[in-house]
Amino acid sequence: DSGVTQTPKHLITATGQRVTLRCSPRSGDLSVYWYQQSLDQGLQFLIQYYNGEERAKGNILERFSAQQFPDLHSELNLSSLELGDSALYFCASSVQGQGYNEQFFGPGTRLTVL
């Protein structure tokens, strides 16, 4: 158990809908990272937050957005969902804001868009 929690574990929704994925980092970790993993794209970094502020941006679509709240939990919002958004979404956390710290991954949320 990494100490990172993600909810929900599974999510099934329809195209065009909007969903919110939630992540709670390990106690004491200030950074949260979001990743998308699909069979054709592999593991893609989406975005990083550090202590409430956006720190780095990866291959995140404009339909996706994220935020980190004062209690350090984070939410990833996915809107206007398409079939291709079906994937595993992982959250990870680390102690500091620099990208070169080890990351601790949550169990993931499996999103299925029908």
Place this chain on the structure above:
Amino acid sequence: SQQGEEDPQALSIQEGENATMNCSYKTSINNLQWYRQNSGRGLVHLILIRSNEREKHSGRLRVTLDTSKKSSSLLITASRAADTASYFCLPMEYGNKLVFGAGTILRVKS
């Protein structure tokens, strides 16, 4: 952005044998990290080696780093069926985007 390329893409060995996988990268790094992913689960951090280190051990894991060749290797000794997983390297430089490669799929047969 920095990306590690793992080699081989897939590796199948018998339990008890050693498994070696390699990672190559393109630019200078602060450190290099190895992660393991069991099917459908989150990645697990295995080991971090800094750019000024040449070798590091953790249990049955041995990692080497050759910054002149821009390469790293992960050796798993006396492999077990539970080592069956995908292994990813992550070459890290401050400020770079986090880019994982395709990984090496290791299968350990019992």
